[in-house]
Amino acid sequence: MDITQFDAAISKLPRRRVGFYPTPFHALPNLSAAYGRNFFLKREDLAGPSAISGSKMRLAEFILGRALENGVTHVITQGAYLTNSGLQFAAACLSAGITPILVLTRNVPRHGELGEFRGNYLLNKTMGVETHVINISGNEWHAPNEAARVTDTIAARKAELDAQGHKVLVVGAGGAHPDGYIAHAVTLREILEQSDAAGVELDHVYHTIGTGTALPGMLAAKLSLGHPVKLRSIAIQRLDDENRMNRGVIVERTKAVLATLGAPVPDDATIRAEIDIDQRFIGEEYAVASPESTAAIRELARAEGVFVGPVYTGKGLAGMLDHARSGQLPANSNVAFLHTGDTGNLFEIPQVVGPITG
Structure with a gap:
């Protein structure tokens, strides 16, 4: 399909405008000179409505x-207590006149009991968002018994609101919801338009992958527009076939976005061949600082005065820079890094942030 058809398909979808788009796209000249690659940054961290x-x-x-069309009054979503998704959904809900509710987990053995408010949790409390914090004893991504506690809490709160006559929408961790997967098809379309305006033919787009909400849309845009750019994903959690989030899920979400666009849907093998996920930069655990990510945060800040975060984007940037150093990313490549946010977590506890001031 061509750009006109792509844009027409997007324009037909219900959308409550909150952010400021297109987000900026700019070169990183100092980092580029240091690595012999032409690095660019797509600034989703500047999407708004706040800094x-x-x-x-x-x-x-x-x-x-879609929720507003359906008369939704409350949105309940979940994540770790430092969730970026929860913070952004809360802000968007408030802007749209919908009441947000966050059900959050805290890994107590790793991060301790929740004491003072910091980072994203502080911002949620500043906005007056209703929060329910569940202390857990293991990794919230993988423990079925802990996940059941979250599910039960959401179900109980939804039942209360339903009984009061409200209409409630539940959105999965990371903003995982069928209506949202198409969003990052628009992101890649913006990146390609902005790079073209800059006279740059991109070879690669790097991003961080966790709950799998960005890659399906970007893959669908690449396939539907027939662009040769390669997408590379740096994982912050395991995405093997036995995990809840895996390549099969990405394939199904990509097919759904292509269908929504009205674009041809290739077979599963064709889509799988486009998925390139590097899981070597997860570190010890989700939301735990790694030496590579803290080094990458420092390096970008000192080279360009730009900050990425410790939970997601720092690990993604670490992967991209490692690929450049090892030659996996060829010299003189034109490369965009999708800055998906996470800067609020720079003000979290030391176990999350790591020794970035070193």
């Missing part, structure tokens, strides 16, 4: 657009 934002705002716009 601390990120890529989930695009998801929220499409999800809330």
Whole structure:
């Protein structure tokens, strides 16, 4: 399909505008000179409506657009207590006149009991968002018994609101919802348009992958527009076949976005061949600082005065820079890094942030 058909398909979808789009796209000249690659940054962290934002705002716009059509009054979503998605959905809901509710987990053995308010949790409390914090004893991504506690809490609160006559929408962790997956098809379309305006033919787009809400849309845009750019994903959680989030899920979400666009849907093998996920930069655990990510945060800040975060974008940037150093990313490549946000977590506890001031 061509750009006109692509844009027409997007324009037909319900959308509640909250962010400021297109987000900026700019060169990183000092980092580029140091590595012999032409690095660019796509600034989803500047999406708005506040100074601390990120890529989930695009998801929220499409999800809330449909929610408003359906008369939704409350949105319940979940995540870790430092969730970027929860923060962005809360801000978008408030802007749209919908009441947000966050059900959050805190890994107590790793991060301790929740004491003082910091980072994203502080911002949620500043906005007056209703929060429910569940202390857990293991990794919230993988423990079924802990996940059941979250599910039960959401179900109980939804039942209360339903009984009061409200209409409630539940959105999965990371903003995972069918109405939102198309959002980052628009992101890649913007990147390609902005790079073309800059006279740059991109070879690669790097991003961080966790709950799998960005890659399906970008893959669908690449396939539907027939662009040769390669997408590379740096994981912050395991995405093997036995995990809840895996390549099969990405394939199914990509097919759904292509169908929504009205574009041809290739077979599963064709889509799988486009998925390139590097899981070597997860570190010890989700939301735990790694030496590579803290080094990458420092390096970008000192080279360009730009900040990425410790939970997501720092690990993604670490992966991209490692690929450049190892030659996996060829010299003189034109490379965009999708800055999906996470800067609020720079003000979290030391276990999350790591020794970035070293």
